[in-house]
Each structure stands twice: as structure tokens, then as C-alpha cells.
Amino acid sequence: MISLKKNITLVVSLLIIAALVSACGGTSTPGAPVTDPTTDNSTISVSGSTTVQPLAEKLAEAFMTENTGIRIDVQGGGSSVGVKAAGQGTSDIGMASREIKESELAEFPKLNVIVIARDGIAIVANADVTVSDLTVEQVRDIFSGKITNWKDLGGEDQNIIVVSREEGSGTRGAFEELVMGKDALITASAILQPSNGSIRTTVSTTPYSIGYMSFGYLDDTIKAISIGGIAPTEPNAADGSYPIVRPLNMLTNGEPTGAVKAFLDFILSDAGQKLVVEDGYIPVK
Amino acid sequence: MVEERLTEIALNHQAKAMSLKKERGKQKFWVGLMWLFGLITVLILILVVGYVLVQGGKAINWQFLVTPPKGGLSGEGGISTTIGTTFYLVGLTLLVATPLGVGAAVFLIEYAGEQSLSSKFLRSVISVSNFAVETLAGIPSIILGLFGYALFVSTLKFGFSLLSASLAGACLVLPTIIRTTEEALLAVPDDYRRGSLALGATKWQTLYRIVLPAGLPGIITGIILSVGRIISETAVFFVTLGGSYRLPSSIMDGGRTLALHLYYLAMDTRAFDKAMGTGAVLVVMIILINLGINLVSRKLTAGVRKVR
Amino acid sequence: MPARMIADKTVRYILFASAIIAIVIVLAIGFFIFRESIQAWSEIGITEILLKTVWRPGQDQYGILAMIVGSVSVTFGAILLGVPLALGCAIFLAEIAPEGVQALVRPAVQLLAGIPSVVYGLFGMVILVPLVRKLGVPGNSGYGLLAASIVLAVMILPTIASVAEDAIRAVPENYRHGSLALGATKWQTITQVVLPAGKSGIIAGVILGIGRALGETMAMIMVIGNSVIMPKPLSGNPLTYFLSQARTLTGNIAVEISYATGIHESALFATGVVLFALIIIVNATARWIIRGQKFVEKAN
Numbered sequence: 001m002i003s004l005k006k007n008i009t010l011v012v013s014l015l016i017i018a019a020l021v022s023a024c025g026g027t028s029t030p031g032a033p034v035t036d037p038t039t040d041n042s043t044i045s046v047s048g049s050t051t052v053q054p055l056a057e058k059l060a061e062a063f064m065t066e067n068t069g070i071r072i073d074v075q076g077g078g079s080s081v082g083v084k085a086a087g088q089g090t091s092d093i094g095m096a097s098r099e100i101k102e103s104e105l106a107e108f109p110k111l112n113v114i115v116i117a118r119d120g121i122a123i124v125a126n127a128d129v130t131v132s133d134l135t136v137e138q139v140r141d142i143f144s145g146k147i148t149n150w151k152d153l154g155g156e157d158q159n160i161i162v163v164s165r166e167e168g169s170g171t172r173g174a175f176e177e178l179v180m181g182k183d184a185l186i187t188a189s190a191i192l193q194p195s196n197g198s199i200r201t202t203v204s205t206t207p208y209s210i211g212y213m214s215f216g217y218l219d220d221t222i223k224a225i226s227i228g229g230i231a232p233t234e235p236n237a238a239d240g241s242y243p244i245v246r247p248l249n250m251l252t253n254g255e256p257t258g259a260v261k262a263f264l265d266f267i268l269s270d271a272g273q274k275l276v277v278e279d280g281y282i283p284v285k
Numbered sequence: 286m287v288e289e290r291l292t293e294i295a296l297n298h299q300a301k302a303m304s305l306k307k308e309r310g311k312q313k314f315w316v317g318l319m320w321l322f323g324l325i326t327v328l329i330l331i332l333v334v335g336y337v338l339v340q341g342g343k344a345i346n347w348q349f350l351v352t353p354p355k356g357g358l359s360g361e362g363g364i365s366t367t368i369g370t371t372f373y374l375v376g377l378t379l380l381v382a383t384p385l386g387v388g389a390a391v392f393l394i395e396y397a398g399e400q401s402l403s404s405k406f407l408r409s410v411i412s413v414s415n416f417a418v419e420t421l422a423g424i425p426s427i428i429l430g431l432f433g434y435a436l437f438v439s440t441l442k443f444g445f446s447l448l449s450a451s452l453a454g455a456c457l458v459l460p461t462i463i464r465t466t467e468e469a470l471l472a473v474p475d476d477y478r479r480g481s482l483a484l485g486a487t488k489w490q491t492l493y494r495i496v497l498p499a500g501l502p503g504i505i506t507g508i509i510l511s512v513g514r515i516i517s518e519t520a521v522f523f524v525t526l527g528g529s530y531r532l533p534s535s536i537m538d539g540g541r542t543l544a545l546h547l548y549y550l551a552m553d554t555r556a557f558d559k560a561m562g563t564g565a566v567l568v569v570m571i572i573l574i575n576l577g578i579n580l581v582s583r584k585l586t587a588g589v590r591k592v593r
Numbered sequence: 594m595p596a597r598m599i600a601d602k603t604v605r606y607i608l609f610a611s612a613i614i615a616i617v618i619v620l621a622i623g624f625f626i627f628r629e630s631i632q633a634w635s636e637i638g639i640t641e642i643l644l645k646t647v648w649r650p651g652q653d654q655y656g657i658l659a660m661i662v663g664s665v666s667v668t669f670g671a672i673l674l675g676v677p678l679a680l681g682c683a684i685f686l687a688e689i690a691p692e693g694v695q696a697l698v699r700p701a702v703q704l705l706a707g708i709p710s711v712v713y714g715l716f717g718m719v720i721l722v723p724l725v726r727k728l729g730v731p732g733n734s735g736y737g738l739l740a741a742s743i744v745l746a747v748m749i750l751p752t753i754a755s756v757a758e759d760a761i762r763a764v765p766e767n768y769r770h771g772s773l774a775l776g777a778t779k780w781q782t783i784t785q786v787v788l789p790a791g792k793s794g795i796i797a798g799v800i801l802g803i804g805r806a807l808g809e810t811m812a813m814i815m816v817i818g819n820s821v822i823m824p825k826p827l828s829g830n831p832l833t834y835f836l837s838q839a840r841t842l843t844g845n846i847a848v849e850i851s852y853a854t855g856i857h858e859s860a861l862f863a864t865g866v867v868l869f870a871l872i873i874i875v876n877a878t879a880r881w882i883i884r885g886q887k888f889v890e891k892a893n
Contacts, residue, residue: 043538045444047527050553075445075527075539078852090444161734167650168852176651185652191736191838192819194848197553204555206734207726221555305778312780319689322681323698326754329747330701333708333716388611396608410612417616423872424622425808427843428865432622434850435629435862456618463615487601517709520810520843524850547711548811557719564712571707575700 042259044072048082048095049170050195051119051214052248055279056095062275063266070259076195079170086251087111092260094251097170097214098177110254116267118282120215120237121175121244123225124200128207131155133226136243139179142210145187150208162190163202163211171196174246175212216280238282248281334568341565344558350566354530354546361556364563366532370447370540373533374522375515377451378458379508385455386462387497387504389414393463394470395492422460426520429457433525445527445539453525457518458511465510469503470496472585502585506578513574516567519544543567626869630862637856642863648821648845650857657864659823663738663839664871666824667817668806670742670835671749676799679750683757683795688783706751714812717744722816730836732827736818739835744812749802756801760794761787793883800879804872810843819844842868 046056053076060072077085079096086094087108100113123139125131131153134142141147143162151157164186165172172186180186191206193199196213203211204221215232218224224232227243236242256264266272273283352363397411433453443449473496481491497504519542527539528549541549543563550560633642637655645656682702686695717740726735764787772782788795818838827833846861846868853861 047445071531071534073527073529073531073539075529076851080852080854084854090442159731166848166852168849168854168857173651185649188647188649188822189820189838191734192821192840192848193552194814194851195553201552201555205723206736209734308778308781312778315780315784316689319681319685322678323685323690323694325678326682326705326750327698327701329750330705333713333747334704336716336720337712385611385614388608389615392608392612396605410609410616414612414616417619421615421619421622423804423876424619425804425810425843425868425872427808427810427846428622428626428869431629431846431850431862431865432625435625436621440625456622459615459618487597489601489604490597492604513707517707519709519711520847523811523847544709544711547709547715548815551711551715551718551815557715560715564709564715567709567712571709572704575704575707579700 042070044070044093044259044263045091046072046074046093046095046250047077047085047091048251049079049097049248050076050197051079051097051171051216052082052095052116052250055117055216055248055276055281056250058275058279059267059272060263062271063263066266067259067262070263072263078166078168079173080168082170083108083111083251086253089253092252093256093264096249096251098174098246098249100249100251108253112252112254112256114250114252114264114268115247115284116250116264117248117273117276117284118237118245119248120232120234120242120282121171121178121212121246122215122218122232123210123212123227123244124203124218124222125210125225126203126205126207127221127223129155129210129223131225132223133229135228136179139225139227140181140184143180143186143190143212144184145189156208158208161206161209162187163199163206163209164190164192165196165199165212166192166194169194170246171212171214175244178244178246179212218280234277234280234282245282337561337564337568340558341561341563341568344562345565349559349562353532354541364543364546364559364566366530367541367543367546367563368566369532370526371516371542373447373540374450374454374526374542375512377447377536378454378515379511381451382455382458382462382511383508386459386507387466389418389459390463390466390470391492391497394467395488395496418460418463421456422464426457426518427524429453430521430524432456433521438525444537445525445529447526447533447536447538447540450522450526450539451536453521454515454518457521458514461511461514462504462507465507466500466504469500469507469585472503473499502581506581506585509574509577509581513571513578516542516570516574517544519548523548543570626862626865630859630866632856632859633863637860637863642860643867646823650849650853650860655856655860655863657842657845657860657867659821660840660842660845660864661867661871662823663817664807664841664843664868666834666839667738667741667745667813667841668803670738671745671806672799672803673746674742675746675749675802676753678746679753679798679802680757680795682750682754683761683798684783684788686754687758687761688779688787702751702754705747706755710748710809710812711815713744713748714815717741717812717816725836728836730827730830730833733833733836734818734838736816737836737838738817738824741813741817741839741841742835744816745806745809748809748812749805752805753798753802756798757791757795760791760798763794764790796879796883800875803875807868807872807875808843810841810847813841814844814848817841817844819848842871 053074057074060074064070064072079098082094082096083100083104085091097119105111129150131150138153142160148160149157150160191202193202196217199211199213200217200222203209230236230242232242237245250264252260273285276283349363351365353366354364355362393411393414430453433449437443437449437452438445477495477499478491481495522542522545528541529539530541533540543566547560547563550556550563642655642657644658646658647654647656648659686699690698721740721743722735725740726733768786768790769782772786817840819840820838821840824834824837824839827836842864845864850861
């Protein structure tokens, strides 16, 4: 009986320890912020576009090293969720990688839109695709399913595998607005992926595939297609010669104050915009 | 006539012998096939687990385990915060689910045979409750996730947090805990209870001094099973925990479990090696948990043998 | 009343409350999921949702038929691949394997059951999809029903195998002895006596597997392509149906829930209701098939 009692005590104490640990959070674990008695000790929640997310995380980290009392939590969810979260106040800051719609402004009249960067959308293809230049019309026809074989574009005789983002994605919304236009729809047989990162993964590993994604995700594993002879680079996007560019927005419910204002000011400052450029986006100035 | 008859008998024997031979031949084939199936199953396990452990092992070193992930697209960094988040989530979920589950099981088993004024009402409550537990066990995890999102994240405004996730997770493991506790309680011999009551103890005293301790190994099995379930689960926590790679500092903060981190790494980054590494850590945890379950159930049967 | 009697009574009420919790939770789940979906049912209409094949929220189109077909197809494929293997494994463990081999194979099956679904998904993405892509049919991207069915088959294998094994073991020994005494071989005994006797338990296992297959989410998202199309054969050969990309009901919910607002979100909850209904139909069909037969199985 004594050993059984010991068992119960052990189990119960384990549970209590687990509870205490969960409730208080470990101050001795790596990554926990050190409280600075002179700064505001608060948390900023940021949610929304998965395009803006990595940039926001980078900006947040830089900001948090200077302001150790503030904790910034960034998560995804998509541009539409970012708008809603900001409008309803569920998040302090919402992120959107497209223009805010009229209907959204009507639903959340106090929504405050701040452009923190501009971003180009690159058309990307698998490394084995030989075609390297397309017109906007050709891109539209590929994504709508009108053109189905690379040989129709001067490439090899292979079916084009179209990869796209999910409905509700800001990147997709911007792509549809700027490339597809009002009448053409992205083909239903496209492989759909839930983020820029997974577009990059899928296109770079699937032969003869094509997709679209934010400039910031370009790397050497994937082939970037120039549009009408203009390569997808930041200077081309900044001076307007590259046609597919959209704003990256941060949204707040009304005028920002306190820690939120400090963070947004930091983003728009020279230091913040420098990070924007580093990540492959276009600064707002 | 006799010759014909003898020939008939001989041919009959031959036919029977041949048909028996045919049957034996058929059996050899099928038994061999079953061996093959058993072998294939083990091979699949070795293939999947082996691949993940070998590929993942390459990415695992001390750094990997103690540095937090860098976030963003690079997939750089380690998995320290995700390990922490996983532990927090398991602890919190069990904190909610264990008392509820054990309590429910105790009521369903121990109070089922009550003779009292309200016994008819009690009996119908018990059968509805049993049906509910079975239904809950069959609900797909994404639907539990949706429920968690609708109730905890949105309506109650807990947001993406450990709180929302652990409450949803508790719904997930509740049937497991209830069922294993029920089995454990059923295995406790009735004489224990009768002896205790005969000595003048109340039902509750009998329960917590005699029955529950006797059933403890079974209950612990259920808890360990639930731990395994929580660690492997993705869909439920995907929509309730958020995706932050930082370690939550309170129950209102969000985070990533190991399984979620694997998903994000695989989908968003090209760091397949880190994804495999995370997978390897997960698989090792599951192997240890399975060993734990086997140990506890062995102790359980040993205990029963002692009673006899 | 002495203190311990008060304690006894209080405890009874607390425990009663705990027992009610499961009922409350199930009702709450049903209530919330259904409530969130009402907007979709009323504004879009049941026939629109259930019978149309085009799902384009941006164009206000919310037909989920393609997803229903996708879920059913991938489950069918998983059952096709998984049941023979699982049943064979169960027979092997229960009737054929010697003790030592059993001690090796059974833990392997248990371990397979515990592997997280994302690990299977990762494995599918990195190994299976490129492998399937090698089948040189035009339009085959590797992502699709075949890769998904294989992954799913491996995931439901342990579920079906362990329940089936329990069912087979539960068949009384005299059945076997009687059959062997009548001159049947061991295999004849298995196929003509033991399996029919354990039929209800085996079917229960298969149903459990179907339920798991219909409910799987993350692994599916990683290998099935998520295209919103009615799967169809890629070439003249009808088997290439399985090379088609597809989307499951579960994938529909998980991929879009983070992006959805308003009626789009409501339509996703409606997808959840349909999924739930599908599972209930499967379970009810199973109960109907097993009706009146003696249950020779252990509830898992």
C-alpha cells in the first residue's frame, strides 16, 4: 500500500509541476525576454499575410533587441484574416499583401492602413524549363489553362504543371488583379499550396511546373521568368518597369499608440526600411 | 465386380490423396503469402522509421536541440522552443483531461449499479454518456480543430494560445482516458470493494484508497497513450495554437509543437533536413512512449497475477 | 451527518458532472459546427453546396462535390491497398506466426500506429511523389490520389490489423479443433471457419480504418495536390484515375480556414458538417451489416 501511495503522489506531483510550468513559463529557458523595468512590458500580436510574415518577424526581432520589454508574436493566416483580425481587435496589427477592399473598409471604418513596403510578384518555374521570358498575356493564358504545353511557348514538349496559391491569399488576390484581370480565372486543375514557401518548394521540385510568388522568396533553387523582357528585380519593381507589384500593408484599429506605434515607427524608419530592402522588398520612400 | 469395386476404391483414395495434396499445396502458397504480408508490414516500418531516423539523425546535434528556430523562410536554427511548447501543451492538456476523464470513468463504472430513486434517470444518463464517448472518439481531428477555433479562439476570444489548444486537445484525448480508466476499473476484483464496504468505509473512501490505486497502472497507460496522441497530433493544434516559433511565456501565448514545426518546415522552407531531424526526434519520442506503455501493461498483468 | 458522508455525497455529484462532460462536449461540437455553417446553408443552398463541382469562393461558387469524390476516392484506394495487407498481417499474427516472430511483428504494428501523420506526409512528399511522377503519363505531377492512397493505406494498416487480430483471436478454439477434426487443412480452417466467425470484428476494424482515412488531414494536404477538380483518368487507361490530383473534404477545411472570412468561412464549416455526415453514414452502414451477428470483438 505504501508503494501505491508513492505512485499517486508521484503522478500528482508531476501533474502539479506540469501545471506550474505551463502557467508561469520557464524563465531559465532560452529565448525568453528579460524584463526591463524602464520599458513598457507588453505583447504585440501581429497576424495576417504569410507573405509579410517573414519580413514582420525579421523587423520584430530587430525591434525586440532594442526594446527588451516588448514581445512581438507574429503568425500567419492570410491577408483576409489579417484585415479581419485588425478590424475586430483580435490582433494589435494585421498584415495584408494586397490593397484593402472597399467592402473591408466599409465593414471596419476605423481601419488604419500603413504601407510598409512594396513587393513584386515573380513568375517562377522549375529549373528545367527553358523558356525564360513571357508576356503578361502569355502568363494569363498559362494560368487560365489556355496554353497547356511548353512547346507552344518555344520550350520542350511537356505539359505545363500550374501551381497556385489558395483563395483568400493576398498574393493570389494581387496576382489575379494584376495579371488575370476581370475575366480570366486560374484553372481548376492547378496544384494549390497554402504559402509562398510551399509554392517555392513545389515548383522547385516538380519538373515543368510554373507558379507565382513574392520577390522576397526568390533564390537560386528556382527560375525567375522575366516579363516582357523585364527581369523580376527590386530596381525594376521600384521604378515601375516591372508590371506586377503590390503594396505590403500593416493595419491597426484606429490610430496606433504605445508599443504598437513604436514598432510601426521603427518599421518606417531608415533602420526598418533597410531591413525591408535586405529581404528583397521595395522601401516606401 | 470385386475388381471394379477395388479399382473404384483405389481411384477414390488416389483422388482424395491428390485433393489433399492440392489442398496442402494451396495452403503452402497462402501461408507463405501471409508470411510475406507480415514481413512487408515490418519492412514498411523499417523503411519509414529508418529513413526518418537516418536522414534526421544527420541534422540532429546538441545545437539543434537547444537553439530556437530562426523563423522566416530559412528554416535555420533548431527546435528548442518547439520541444518546450510540446511539453507545455502536453502538461496543460493532461491537467484538464485527466481529472475529467478519470472522474467520468469512475462514475460510469462505479455508480452504474446504483439502486436509488433516480436510478432510471442515472441509467439513461450513463448510456447516453457512453454513446457520447464513442461518438467523440470517432470525430475527425480537423473537426475538433474547427470546434476549438469556433469556441475557444473566436467566441471566447482566447485567441491562438496554449489555452485554446489544450482545451481542444483535452476533447481529443478524453475518450482515450475514459476508456482505459474504465477497463482498469473493471479489472479490479469486486471483492476489494465489498471487503472495504463491509469494513464500514464509504463509497468514496473505497474508491480513493482501494480501487483507484489498484487500477492505477491502467490509468497511467491511458495517460501515456494520450501523451503519444497529443505529440503526434497536428490538425487540432494547427488551428488553435498559432504558428509562432517562440516559446510561450503564458497560457495565452501561441507556439508550435514539434509536429507543427515539421509541417511548417516541410511546406514553407527547403530545409528538408531539419524537417527530417524534427521527425526523428518525434519518432524517438513515440518509440519511448510505446516502450513505456508496454512496461506499464506488463506491470499491470504482473499485479493481477499476484492477486490470484 | 459525519464528515465522510458529506464528502461521499459531494464526490458523487462531482463525478456525475464529469460523466456529463462528454455529453456536453459532443453536443457543443455539434452545435458550434452546425451554427457556423448555417449562413452557408441558407445563403448558398444545400443543392448548390452538395451537387456543384466548382469551388471558387472568389467567384461566390461553393460546390464541394469534387471534394466528396476526392475523399471517397482516396479512402477507396487506401482500403484497396490496405485491407488485404492488414488482414493478411492479422491472420499471420493470430494463426501462423510462431511466438518469437509475433514478438517482433506486433510491436512493429503498434509503432506504425503511433507515428505522427506529418511524418508520413513528409515521407510521402519526399519519396512517394517523385516516385509516382516516374510513371510517364502526361499530366502526372506525382501529386494526387495514388500517392495519397499509399500514404493513407500505411496509416490505416495498424488500425485494421490490430482490431482484426483481436477478432480472430476471439474465435473459440473448438471451432478450429472441430474443423481440423473433420479433415480440413489449417488454411481451409482459417478461410472457411475462423474468418467467417470473426467477420463482425474484422468488419468493425475495416470501418475504423475507413473512419480514420476519411478524417486524415495534414498528410493528405502534403501529397494530394489540393486541386479543386473532379478526379478523372489522365489518359485512356481508366487506372490513371488514381494519378489525378484531387482535394479531400478535410484538406479543403484545413488549407482555407486560415484565409476564410464571412460566408467563405461558413462554407468551410458546412464542409465539416458534410464530412461528419459521411462518417455517420459509414458507421450506420457498418452497424447494419453486422446487425444480429454475435460480436466476437473487443471494443478498441
